[in-house]
Amino acid sequence: MKEDIERIVALYPPERRFALAAMQDMQRQFNYIPAEGLDALSAAMGIPIAQLYSMATFYRALSLKPKGRHIIKICDGTACHISGSEVLAAALHDAIGIRPGEVTEDGAFSLETVNCLGSCAVAPVMLIDDTHFGGVTPDRLAAIIEEVGAK
C-alpha cells in the first residue's frame, strides 16, 4: 500500500488544486482512502490534514472506510424515487443483506443511493460499477446480482 500511496502522491505537483484528483486515485486504487494516504498527501502538498478530511468527508464519491469490490448505486432521483427505488433498496436488502451505506460481510458489494444518474426515462435505474441497469424490478435483481457477483 505504501508504494501505491507514494506513486499516487508523486503523480501530482505539490499544489492544493491537485488534492482532489489524488484522493480520487486513492479511492480507485484501494476502494477507500487510507489514513496513511491523507497523511502523505498532507505532507507532500502542504495542506493541513483537517482540510483534507473536510474534502474527503464532503464528497460522496470518497470514502474513509473500505467499500465493496462491486459498488451498487441505486438512483433515488425524483423519477426513480416515484418509480420505486425504495422497493429496490428493500429487495436488495433481502437479497444481499445490506442497506445504503453498508458493505456485505464478504466485501463483495457495497450499496449507496445517488441523487440522479441522468437516465430518468428508464427509471428505476441502478448502477453496478460502470454498468447501467434500467427498468429494474425486484424480480430481475437476483439475476443481476448473481451475474455481477460471479465476476
Add this chain to the structure above:
Amino acid sequence: MRSITITINGIECACRAGDFVKEVALAHGIAIPSLCHHSALPGQACCRLCIVEAGKPGKGKSVVTSCVFPAEAGLEVETDTEKIRRLRTNILELLLDRAPLGGGALAGFASEYGVTDPYTPEHPDEKCILCGLCVKACEKLGNSAISTMMRGIEKKVGTARDLPAEDCIGCAACAKVCPTGKIACTEAGGVRTIWEQEFALLPCPVCGKPHITGREYDWLKARFGADGDAGGTPFDAFDPRICPECRRRTSSAHAGTLPASP
C-alpha cells in the same frame, strides 16, 4: 481607491468605493447585528443577520447582506426598518432552532429581538450554527487544525478523525470568535484545555500571569522568527508571551520614547 459618500440611516458616511456596507456603518458608529462576521476575517454572509435595505435613490431598495455588499456612490442604506426587524426575527428563530443552547452573541440578539424558538429543535443540545467563523480564524490566526466535516445534515466543525489535532497550537482563536460559545476552552492551574487537548501556558514575563500556550509560542517563533530572549529583533517589543494588559502598558511607555511628529 475612489472616495465616495453613502447614506446610512440618513447619516452621510464617507468611504471608499467597494468597501463593505457593514464595515462602513461600523466606522461611523452604526452597529449592524451579525454572528458570522469578524472585522479581521473576510465576510461570509452565512448567518444573514446583517441584512439591510439598500438601493440607489428612486430605484427602490432591496434586502442585501451588508457584510459583503459593496458601497457605491449615492447608495442609501436603512439598517433597522420594520421589514428588516421582521426578517431578522425570522432568521433568529431558525438559528435558535438549529442551536437551542447557543449562547454568546446569538443569545444576546435573541433576547434583544425578543425571540424564542417557536419550533421543536432536532438537536436540543446543539450550540453551533455552522457559521464557519472558527474555521476561518484557525486558518488565518492558527494552524488550520479544524475544518467543517461531513455535509448536509451531518455537517459539523471538528478536527481530522475527531481526534486531538497535532496541528492545534491551542491559541483559542476559534473559541474567541465563536458567536455562540460552542467551543469549550477552559484555563486552570496554568493549563488551557481546548479541543480535547491540554496545553501548558507560559507566564507573562512582566506580570507572571499565564498567557500564551507553549505550543503557540514555539509556532510563532518558528513562523516569524520571534525570539523574546535575544535582543535586537523587531519582535522584542512584541514578545507574544506578554499578556494584553502588560502589552498595553509597555506599548504606551514605548510610544512616549518615539520622536515627536514634525
